[in-house]
Amino acid sequence: MGTTFEPPVNRTPQELVTELRGLSGVHWETVWNGPPLAGQGLDMWCAQFGWTPTQFEYVLNVVTDTGGELTLHAQGGSWAPVQNLSHWVWGASADSPEGNPQVLAEADRAWPAYRGAVSSVLGEPAWEGAWDSGSFPDELDDYVVPKPETRFREKRPYRIAYWELAAPGGALASLTITPAMGTADGSDDGAVNMALRVYPRPLKAGRR
Numbered sequence: 001m002g003t004t005f006e007p008p009v010n011r012t013p014q015e016l017v018t019e020l021r022g023l024s025g026v027h028w029e030t031v032w033n034g035p036p037l038a039g040q041g042l043d044m045w046c047a048q049f050g051w052t053p054t055q056f057e058y059v060l061n062v063v064t065d066t067g068g069e070l071t072l073h074a075q076g077g078s079w080a081p082v083q084n085l086s087h088w089v090w091g092a093s094a095d096s097p098e099g100n101p102q103v104l105a106e107a108d109r110a111w112p113a114y115r116g117a118v119s120s121v122l123g124e125p126a127w128e129g130a131w132d133s134g135s136f137p138d139e140l141d142d143y144v145v146p147k148p149e150t151r152f153r154e155k156r157p158y159r160i161a162y163w164e165l166a167a168p169g170g171a172l173a174s175l176t177i178t179p180a181m182g183t184a185d186g187s188d189d190g191a192v193n194m195a196l197r198v199y200p201r202p203l204k205a206g207r208r
Contacts, residue, residue, distance in 0.1 A: 011068070011089050013117035016196070019068040019087060020121040022050065023198070028171050031072070032200040034080025035060060085198045089114060089175075093191035100183050100190030104158065107177050107192045111159050114194060118163070118175050128161035155184040158192060165198070172199040 011019075026049055035045040038056045046053050050065035060072040060079070071086045092106045119125065129136055131151050139145060146156055158177040165171040174197050182188025 010091065013113045015066075015068070016089055016114060016117045017121055018066050019064065020118060020196075022064055022066045022068075024121070028165075028198075028200065031085065032082050034074060034082050035072070037079060082200070084200070087196045088193060089196055090194040091192060094183075094189050096189055097182070097186040100186050103183065103190045103192055104155075104179070107158055107179075107194070110194065111177060115159075115161055115175060118161070118173070118196070122163040122165065122173060125161040125163050128159075130159050131155040131157060153184065154181065155179055170201060172201065173197065174199070 031049070035042050038053075042053055042056065046062055049062075051062035051070070053060060053062050054069075055061040059074070062070050062072070064070060068087060072082050073084050073086065074080060074082050090110055092103050092110075094100050094103045115125070115128065127135075127137065132155075136148075136151065137145065145151070145160075146154070150156070156178055158179050160174060160176045162172055162174040165173055175194065176197065177192055177194045180188070180191040180193075183190035183192065
């Protein structure tokens with residue numbers, strides 16, 4: 001999936017609800033078109049969404065007016081178009097490979113609360129499942145998921161749900177739990193992270 005792994009973050013489900021409500025008023029077309037270069041109106045561009053830029057090399061990191069941290073990703077470190085927006089939500093880690101099953105069990109316990117938090121704002125997901133779900137999609141629009149053999153070996157993504165947003169031009173939001181390499185097979189100290197992502201293109205249903 002090409003997901004950069006981050007140190008565990010812990011935001012509460014209610015904080016996630018607050019963040020999503022803050023994003024509900026965002027004009028997504030403006031976001032996807034991308035910001036101006038640093039020093040050429042970047043602060044003003046961010047201010048229209050209630051964001052403050054904190055880092056703008058390769059990716060644009062911002063802090064929202066509700067205290068959340070968002071990352072805007074663009075191809076090859078360019079500024080536009082924005083490919084997706086990500087928000088790290090929750091994570092857990094093990095001190096040794098022997099603790100990896102406990103880390104995955106913690107992910108199972110945390111998932112319903114955070115999935116419910118997103119659903120309370122966006123409604124029921126268009127699809128939800130785990131790494132071993134028989135109906136797991138091959139791709140969600142241009143968001144390519146791992147091949148089945150990789151998914152079964154690495155349990156990546158461990159769990160995922162996605163929502164179709166009523167935004168100009170369509171948008172796709174996903175909530176995903178991703179294990180670090182070595183977590184599923186016990187070859188390294190385990191870790192899992194949960195992230196919310198928003199993509200600019202609508203889901204192309206039925207493409208397998």
